[in-house]
Amino acid sequence: MEDVKYNIFSKDRNTLPGLSEQETDEIKAALKIGDFSGAACVVQRSDKLFNNIKLNIAITGESGAGKSSFLNAFRGLGDEDEGSAETGVVETTKEPMPYQHSKYPNVIFWDLPGIGTPDFQLDTYLKQVTFNHYDFFIIIASERFRAIHAKLAKEIRRMGKKFYFVRSKVDSDICNEKHKKSFSEERTLEKIRNDCVNHLCKEEMSSPQVFLVSSKEFQKYDSSELQKTLLKELESHKKHVFLLALPNLSKPILEKKKKAFQRQIWKQALKSCAIAAVPLPALSVKCDVGILVDNMREYCESFGLDDISLSILARQVKKSVAELKNVIKSPLAKKISKEMAEELLTEATGEGLMVVKHFVSMIPLVGTIFAAERSFTVIYRMLNSFLDGVAEDAQRVLIKALETEEKTNE
Numbered sequence: 001m002e003d004v005k006y007n008i009f010s011k012d013r014n015t016l017p018g019l020s021e022q023e024t025d026e027i028k029a030a031l032k033i034g035d036f037s038g039a040a041c042v043v044q045r046s047d048k049l050f051n052n053i054k055l056n057i058a059i060t061g062e063s064g065a066g067k068s069s070f071l072n073a074f075r076g077l078g079d080e081d082e083g084s085a086e087t088g089v090v091e092t093t094k095e096p097m098p099y100q101h102s103k104y105p106n107v108i109f110w111d112l113p114g115i116g117t118p119d120f121q122l123d124t125y126l127k128q129v130t131f132n133h134y135d136f137f138i139i140i141a142s143e144r145f146r147a148i149h150a151k152l153a154k155e156i157r158r159m160g161k162k163f164y165f166v167r168s169k170v171d172s173d174i175c176n177e178k179h180k181k182s183f184s185e186e187r188t189l190e191k192i193r194n195d196c197v198n199h200l201c202k203e204e205m206s207s208p209q210v211f212l213v214s215s216k217e218f219q220k221y222d223s224s225e226l227q228k229t230l231l232k233e234l235e236s237h238k239k240h241v242f243l244l245a246l247p248n249l250s251k252p253i254l255e256k257k258k259k260a261f262q263r264q265i266w267k268q269a270l271k272s273c274a275i276a277a278v279p280l281p282a283l284s285v286k287c288d289v290g291i292l293v294d295n296m297r298e299y300c301e302s303f304g305l306d307d308i309s310l311s312i313l314a315r316q317v318k319k320s321v322a323e324l325k326n327v328i329k330s331p332l333a334k335k336i337s338k339e340m341a342e343e344l345l346t347e348a349t350g351e352g353l354m355v356v357k358h359f360v361s362m363i364p365l366v367g368t369i370f371a372a373e374r375s376f377t378v379i380y381r382m383l384n385s386f387l388d389g390v391a392e393d394a395q396r397v398l399i400k401a402l403e404t405e406e407k408t409n410e
């Protein structure tokens, strides 16, 4: 499995978006003889493999540093939400604790035991927590960065794994400094950053990256920079899984998510029109509407357009759910039904053959064969415009969520 090279992000001319070279060849061969269902089976098989990709993220640091709070924030959960890790408790666990992402259970955050306790000394720590199991490590430190953090980083690197430094609770630092006459948020943050970097450099760590984060105000400071960096450094297939699971707190993440979904639409459209498709005579289209509903729900959930995500976001930014819902035009995840999907398909039949522009990148490989298949083009167009709507809604929700109160006080 691991040696299959997916191309979700790169614009490799030799592979279809989201497929390996071998899968692309199989599809090309099937399409050459007009075998749409054969091509769809390749996609289905590939999707099954894809759904088994796991991403294991280790969160480590000293007890009380904010590990549990950070992993809750990263999973888009508040500390009190169902399924969240307990925070503010004295750590008693001696085992790494797994926390699945609520919508993407293959993304697993591991809350590791605190470093530096009598049970866990640095030289044996990584072995005790089975370091090999994780894709990368996030080291969390609050207040002062200490030698133990840098030593841990060095050890992780020696074991051939990647690590990222997070300096947590910066909202508290800002709050503590605010009363000073000479206060400047920028300077305070810079001072913290330099302190961390200096400590790391002392352990001969070259150009270390440090991210200043607050789990209480996760939309602020460096959390979106951290997410961008993690994404950039993951292998292509894991990157896709990780991206979809990220919280919707910054515009660049929303844009990347939309692109990632867009590049998958042709696969979903092909499966829907070629496997277990049922004729919809009024539209002269055959289609498996269930596949469409599943995809539409996934877009909504990944973009946070569901009741649970909205209520968590509302709480985080201290706004009402109604205020956020007001800017949403698409249906929420739970409301999506087969009838609704069919209605949208009807709308999509009326738009001519402009759809070709969307999958223009596939033409060099498979020619215009898809464009000639009416069911495919209608489904493709429908999913695309639904995704556009959802992504626009997510942008509006984000803008609303981050709006400062000044406006309401005019």
Ligand SMILES: Nc1nc2c(ncn2[C@@H]2O[C@H](COP(=O)(O)OP(=O)(O)O)[C@@H](O)[C@H]2O)c(=O)[nH]1
Pocket: 061, 062, 063, 064, 065, 066, 067, 068, 069, 070, 086, 087, 088, 089, 091, 168, 169, 170, 171, 172, 213, 214, 215, 216, 217
């Ligand atoms: N102000 C502030 N407090 C935090 C932040 N992260 C964690 N805390 C608090 O720090 C304490 C320890 O956090 P916890 O996540 O349980 O740390 P852990 O022992 O490393 O898992 C709790 O009381 C949290 O509420 C943060 O970003 N800002």
Ligand SMILES: [Mg+2]
Pocket: 067, 068, 069, 086, 087, 088, 089, 091, 111
């Ligand atoms: Mg904890």
